[in-house]
Amino acid sequence: MFERFTVPARLAVVGAQEQARRRGDDRIRTEHLLLALYAVPENLAVTVLDALGGGREVVERAIDARRTGPVGDAEALATLGIDLDEVRRQVEDAFGPGALESTRAAGRRGARSGGHIPFERAAKKALELALREALRLKHDYIGTEHVLLGLLHAEGTAGEILAECGLRLDATRVVVEEMVRQRRAG
């Protein structure tokens, strides 16, 4: 399936993993895919999102608002008044640069946070639906715009947030179709 993805769409899929990792999540969820779309330069999905009221800031705020619990060790420890940066400084003074991260204990944590993060079911489904959306519009590639439609089509946080922003699948399909036509004409 991935051979039909355009370069920007592939970047979004790869970027979703980075978004999940940055947020300390153990699964790639639909909201990570959505966030990754904004990080891909000049893509049709973001043009559509901006035009329909799903701008980056609004969506990021909505995703953060749904988040439960702190993200990452630094933030979690800060809730106890522990400044991880300061701890790291003290440890490095004694044991040298990177000492804390060089421990086996940190390595085990890293294996969790640095390794491959699997796609959660709904996120996988959104990518399958991206393919279906492309077929439906008779496009012979899967671009970021189809990933966006897939996210709108699939269950999951991304779809819910986009719905809150006022995006509807049918209306967005029409906009995507029109924009693709314009791009081809222009």
Next chain:
Amino acid sequence: MSDATRVAAAASSKDPAVGLAAVASLRGLLESLEELQVGNARRQGWSWQQIADALRVSRQAVHKKYRRFGL
């Protein structure tokens, strides 16, 4: 305190998601610090008994945990 620290510190510790995540991160930090300190002590010639006493655990516990590290 950094901005992130202040914001996070303001979060409610009554929220289990916040409290449990803090415990998990603290445990991870503890494991790393213990490993660094045990390794340092061994390099300075401390016996397992001395290390165990300082950590207030049994010699067996600390030896079992760290001998595979080749310390």
